[in-house]
Amino acid sequence: MKNPYKILGLDQDASASDIVKSQIKALKSKKHTMKEITEAQTILRKPAQRLAADFTFPILDEEKVIPLASTIKSKDMDLESIDLNKYNSLI
Secondary structure, three states, X not given: OOOHHHHHOOXXXXXXXXXXXXXXXXXXXOOOOHHHHHHHHHHHHOHHHHHHHXXXXXXXXXXXXXXXXXXXXXXOOOHHHOOHHHHHHHO
């Protein structure tokens, strides 16, 4: 399943009328097929499916995104030197 919000060009706080109006806009963009657009609208019109989409495809604010561990510099430990293979048995 693709992100229905991206297919329709909507934010997660879009209203029901925005979802209906988005079909024409999405069709004009010609980035997605009619089937994909219809499926995306169907998902966002049903409250339970929309909630599932919200958890599956969270839209994060760029300023609030947590940095990756590889970008964090530590004075006490070099994260690059950690051997992750020894933790495979935990998976």
